[in-house]
Amino acid sequence: MISITNLSKVYNGVSVLDIDELKIHKGQAIGLVGNNGAGKTTLFSLLLDLIQPTSGYILSNDIKVSESEDWKPFTSAFVDESFLIGYLTPEEYFYFIGELRGQNKADIDALMASYSDFFNGEAIGQKKYLRDLSKGNQKKVGIVAALIGNPEVVILDEPFANLDPSTQIRLKKIIKQLADDPNTTVLVSSHDLQHVTEVTQRVVLLEKGKVVMDKEKTAGTFAELENYFKGISESYAPVPVMEEE
Amino acid sequence: MIKQFINLEWKSFTRSAAFKQNLAFKILMIFGAIYMLALLGGLGFGSYFLIEKLELGEPIRVVNKYLIYYFFFDLAMRYVLQKMPVTNIKPLLYLPITRSNIVKYALGKTSISFFNIAHAFFFIPFSIVLLVKGDAPFINVLGWHLAMICITYTINYLNVFMNNMDSVFYPVIGLIAASGILQYYGIFDITTYSAPVFDFFYDNAFGFIIPLVLVVSSAYFAFEYFKKQLYLDAGLKTEVKEASTEDLSFLDRFGKVSTYLKNDIKLIKRNKRARTTFLVGFLFVFYGFFFMNDIYSSINGMKVFAGLFCTGGFLFMFGGLVPSWDSSYYKLMMSQNIPYRDFLLSKWWLMIASTVVSTLLCTLYLYFGWDWWFAMIAGAIYNIGFNSSVVLLGGAYVKTPIDLMSSKKAFGDSKAFNAKTLLLVIPKLFLPVLIYYAFALTINESAGFIAIAVTGVLGLLFRNKIFDLIERVYKKEKYDTIAAYAQKD
Structure with missing residues (x-):
């Protein structure tokens, strides 16, 4: 279980994240949505102890992430390309992460085989270093690496961006499987409302660092989210432009 | 226009x-x-x-x-x-x-x-x-x-x-x-x-x-x-080299450290900047020749200096920039289950191995006399025992991201010189010279060389203490370092 209490992050007097309370139960799959600057990546960075909170704290399985490092063995993430080691081939990268997570070579080989449809004949076995792969293939590698060693908490920042349509469909299947696993807590952010509502069980909407909506997913969630964002886009559109249209 | x-x-x-x-x-x-x-x-x-x-x-x-x-x-x-x-x-x-x-x-x-x-x-x-x-x-x-x-x-x-x-x-x-x-x-x-x-x-x-x-x-x-x-697939194309993989499983005998050691060796082999540093580090073996003219070769303090540089070229060039070598994927390292000590130990072993190789190459200084060779051996032991830890300590304060792909700036990153790293030059280079004179002037020259070596051995005994200190510094500087590495040139 992850519990966030009075968490805030302030840069130069500007508050970028301010969450009074947020509890994520074990095994839940949470979708994080919000416009640019809403604080999604800030929240993920705080969860991974990559930045320090200005106030408040996060407990992950009762471990305070900013004070102890004991959350690391059961947590994995793919946030951006700075999680990839450019001079390794994808296979070497998987083996490396595997060694850190107590997996042997055979485990990793089995894992790669099981995700072969996700890689779709690309990325793996290409004799290319990660830095030379396309953005989409890099992302595939990063996502699969985050699944090594059956982590209890998986954090994926915009996993759908840069992926081709078929891979997006395959990824949805993978995340759904994780979501159904009662031992795995999943946090996914995305700009694609359709994807998020499809794969998660609960949607949290951030706006300017604050939680403005937090709901268990229902049939109406997608429409509700779309309405919300439509409202924002209309309230921000300058009036003269509207008249021209 | x-x-x-x-x-x-x-x-x-x-x-x-x-x-x-x-x-x-x-x-x-x-x-x-x-x-x-x-x-x-x-x-x-x-x-x-x-x-x-x-x-x-x-x-x-x-x-x-x-x-x-x-x-x-x-x-x-x-x-x-x-x-x-x-x-x-x-x-x-x-x-x-x-x-x-x-x-x-x-x-x-x-x-x-x-x-x-x-x-x-x-x-x-x-x-x-x-x-x-x-x-x-x-x-x-x-x-x-x-x-x-x-x-x-x-x-x-x-x-x-x-x-x-x-x-x-x-x-x-x-x-x-x-x-x-x-x-x-x-x-x-x-x-x-x-x-x-x-x-x-x-x-x-x-x-x-x-x-x-x-x-x-x-x-x-x-x-x-x-x-x-002027086309994206002609002159503007970035060259893609076919990946070569090598079997480094023989390193597995080093236990936990081997995970990082394997990566570090790949880091040096596959990145221009790291490769240049590696080669330049070994060119330092010839640094002693600068001290061969009459003005310097009569001063034994200079020989101590040369001994430190000739055997520790790679150690200084590489070690001073740990952990910047891993800057491009530092977030990964920080969110993975990595004991920092193992990570440091792998770099440490790499520096020790290269210092040993440099020292073997430095046997050629025997040609110029025993004094030179003693200076080399004393310098090598000091480097292995003491400097190997001190450069890592200095590196903890360096927050310059390294662009592994370019070979530019291989001869020194300007931002790597801040007051703290400059201060650490004193124990790295001047302390051994002082130690030498303290013993050479009071007892004899051999005692001076031996004293340097003994200090090195002492440093080896205190390595874990220094590593504790480095670990503390790293934890204190962690967030600043992540933020600094996220900045691109």
Whole structure:
């Protein structure tokens, strides 16, 4: 279980994240949505102890992430390309992460085989270093690496961006499987409302660092989210432009 | 249009990472540049008088004789350092600017580069002295001077073609070096063939027409060539090398550390910047030769100095930048289940291994006497025992992200010099010299060397304490380091 209490992050007097309370139960799959600057990546960075909170704290399985490092063995993430080691081939990268997570070579080989449809004949076995792969293939590698060693908490920042349509469909299947696993807590952010509502069980909407909506997913969630964002886009559109249209 | 281009250039210059340094370093850089130019200017101004004083012959003829080496050196420097200016071109391709204009802009940019301007600091003062002191006919000096400008620019444009021609370049350089050696030993003198060419430009005032034709045609061909290269899948393509994998499983015997050790070896093998550092580190083995002249070789303190550098080249160059080597994926390292000590230990073992290899290579100093060899061994033990930990401590304060792909800045990252890392130079380099004198002056020279070695061994015993300290520093600096590494140049 992850519990966030009075968490805030302030840069130069500007508050970028301010969450009074947020509890994520074990095994839940949470979708994080919000416009640019809403604080999604800030929240993920705080969860991974990559930045320090200005106030408040996060407990992950009762471990305070900013004070102890004991959350690391059961947590994995793919946030951006700075999680990839450019001079390794994808296979070497998987083996490396595997060694850190107590997996042997055979485990990793089995894992790669099981995700072969996700890689779709690309990325793996290409004799290319990660830095030379396309953005989409890099992302595939990063996502699969985050699944090594059956982590209890998986954090994926915009996993759908840069992926081709078929891979997006395959990824949805993978995340759904994780979501159904009662031992795995999943946090996914995305700009694609359709994807998020499809794969998660609960949607949290951030706006300017604050939680403005937090709901268990229902049939109406997608429409509700779309309405919300439509409202924002209309309230921000300058009036003269509207008249021209 | 030109105004826009100049505006772009100015911004890219003033906003470049190099300018974001602290003031002290900026001043240091400016002094460095002035020093270089003053050196060239002094050479241009003084060579006339020097040649006359040494009675080598008529100055212009002497200069002409060696110009061939000057220009080949220029070509070599350009090939290694001056790259085709393609980096800023990509965003221009999509804009309504004709391809010819983009090429003209890029070529124009090379024309005013440092590599061309620097020559003026030699040729202009030399020509002036030639006129004033040498009473040389103005028209001949002018013709010769113009010819030199044309040759400089011909080399500039030739260099545009010469990207990625290593297979041609290195044999040519080898030939030039060989001819230099042959000339030194009086076997074959290439200048007997080249000097008349340069003399011709001086003797015939209108001889510069020939290099002028050369520069115009080379500029034309460079233009045409460049224009053809201006596609994303041609000259603007970033080269992709086929990945090579190697079996490093023999390292598994080192236990947990092997996970990182395997990565570190790949890091050095597959990244230009790290590779350069590795090679330069071993070139330090020859550093002792600088101390071979009479002034220094009588001072044993200098030998201690040399011993530290010769055996610890890689240690200083590589270790001082840990953990920056892993900066591009530092977030991963920080969110994975990585005990920092193991991570550090892997770098430590790497430094120890390289110091041992360097020390073996340093056996060649036995040739110069036991003193030299003792200094090497003492330096090596001090490096292994003490400096290996101290450089890692210094590295904890260095927060410069390293771009692994480029070999630029391999000779020192400006931001890597902050007050704390400078302070750590004292235990790294000066403490052993002090220790040496403390014992050499009171007991004898051997005692001095032994004392250094003993300090090294003591350092080894306290390694874990120093590592504790490093770990604390790293935890304190963690967030700052992550933020600093996230910044791109």
